[in-house]
Amino acid sequence: MKKIFILTGEPSGDKLASKVIRELNKINSEIEYLSVGGENLKALDIKSIYDLKEITFIGFTNVILNIFKINKKINETVKAIIDFNPDILFTVDSPDFTLRVAERVKKQNLKIKTIHYVAPQVWVWREGRVKKIKKFIDHILLLFSFEKPYFDRENMSNEFVGHPLLDESSEGKIDINQIFEKNKALISVFPGSRSSEIEVLMPILLDFINLMNNNYQDFIYIFHSTKQYSDLIQKHVKLKNVKNCEIISDDRIKTHTLKKSIFAIAKSGTVSLEICKSKIPSIILYKMNLINYFIVKMLVKVKFANIINIAAKEEVIPELLQSKCNAKNIYKNVSYLINNPNKMKEQINKTQLILDKLKSSTPSAENASKILIKYLSI
Secondary structure, three states: OEEEEEEEOOHHHHHHHHHHHHHHHHHOOOEEEEEEOOHHHHOOOOOEOOOHHHHOOOOHHHHHHOHHHHHHHHHHHHHHHHHHOOOEEEEEOOHHHHHHHHHHHHHHOOOOEEEEEOOOOOOOOOOOHHHHHOOOOOEEEEOOHHHHHHHHOOOOOEEEOOOHHHOOOOOOOOOHHHOOOOOOEEEEEEOOOOHHHHHHHHHHHHHHHHHHHHHOOOEEEEEEOOOOOHHHHHHHHHHHOOOOEEEEOOHHHHHHHHHHOOEEEEEOOOHHHHHHHOOOOEEEEEOOOHHHHHHHHHHOOOOOOOHHHHHHOOOOOOEEEHHHOOHHHHHHHHHHHHOOHHHHHHHHHHHHHHHHHHOOOOOHHHHHHHHHHHHHOO
16 A cells, blocks of 8 residues: 655645645545645644644744754654655755655655645745755745746756635535624734734734724624634733634635625735635735845845736735734725725736736646656656
């Protein structure tokens, strides 16, 4: 029986990996799996060697503070992979963790084929990484077509598979009117997928909602969470006693809630693609500690934080970063857009043009699964 070890480093990677494995199982259901994964891979009955929470560190300073713990986890993971002896090590996103593991695994066992899904953003910073990655990754799967020249330049085996969040989906309908108040419009809020992000953004977001509640009575704010962090978000809501808030963690309910929303406020990340795909106007937030911010400012080559804005080469979606990420600024931007429907429509039209350029002709997970099958047969 063929074997694949799936290595993720955070919930978004777990979600991406599960989509690929679901497609792979349609082609070949006789594959043995082991992973470092979360709730999505667990739903496919794939065992994780430890809880994903143990490695979801964010920012340079957090990594430095946890360096010994991270190295211990890398060593533990490498040992588990070598012991499992898979045909393929399938690493997904989180390059600072997954690629370190892949490099050590390759040194110990050249026979294990290494395939990485979600290329490191070399077009943002550290372009020279491609030369190093090429030495221990056999094939890299790209989410965006504009990434290809960076890897072709170094003759690294790669393929553009597209982004799974942009694939067409056919999910059954859910009547969310049975879940939320019927007479209030929905505003979706995405505070992040890591505890460190949530701890920073929740107080700011709740202060913003209080400002909205003081001036608008017809909105309800839906926090999109993972099951892992719904209690943490609930704790913040209770602490500030903010009204008109709900928290959801079921993926199907989250998808339908977003589609029924009139607006979205999101921490910068891949969720922005999902928001744009649903044709919902939005703003983007991000805040990190000053040391991390100055390091990023020195290293990053692009003007924007959001992939849509990067692809458009202009600020299509407003970005409130660092000092601009405060309750008053969020309120100012959201209320302006809500009160100007033409501006919201203009944003949606621009994002759809960008998404059309970023999409692949066939589903990403299907493309990725076919490449895994190809490498299993080599």
